[in-house]
Amino acid sequence: xxxxxxxxxxxxxxxxxxxxxxxxxxxxxxxxxxxxxxxxxxxxxxxxxxxxxxxxxxxxxxxxxxxxxxxxxxxxxxxxxxxxxxxxxxxxxxxxxxxxxxxxxxx
Ligand code: FES
Numbered sequence: 274x275x276x277x278x279x280x281x282x283x284x285x286x287x288x289x290x291x292x293x294x295x296x297x298x299x300x301x302x303x304x305x306x307x308x309x310x311x312x313x314x315x316x317x318x319x320x321x322x323x324x325x326x327x328x329x330x331x332x333x334x335x336x337x338x339x340x341x342x343x344x345x346x347x348x349x350x351x352x353x354x355x356x357x358x359x360x361x362x363x364x365x366x367x368x369x370x371x372x373x374x375x376x377x378x379x380x
Contacts, residue, residue: 284376289374298321
């Protein structure tokens with residue numbers, strides 16, 4: 274039996290909407306997502322809540338491939354969602370695609 278594909282691809286921004294090194298909050302159904310525009314021009318999307326005490330990650334400082342939580346400065350990799358040592362934890366990541374100057378999140 275063939276599996277039904279439930280992949281959703283949702284347009285969430287235009288590339289120029291989000292300056293580099295900043296983020297935008299995107300809500301899709303139950304997911305609150307922090308979408309970041311990196312210095313490299315690439316986009317990354319992660320869950321918008323820090324695993325420590327729920328800091329809002331979209332308000333954090335973006336540096337290279339990491340975001341620093343605005344509450345207590347935990348450093349989180351935006352590629353794999355891993356909290357960097359000495360702290361521990363991870364956030365969910367979401368796939369991002371860019372096409373014709375538009376940014377999509379794939380669920
Ligand atoms: S809530 Fe993010 S570091 Fe404490």
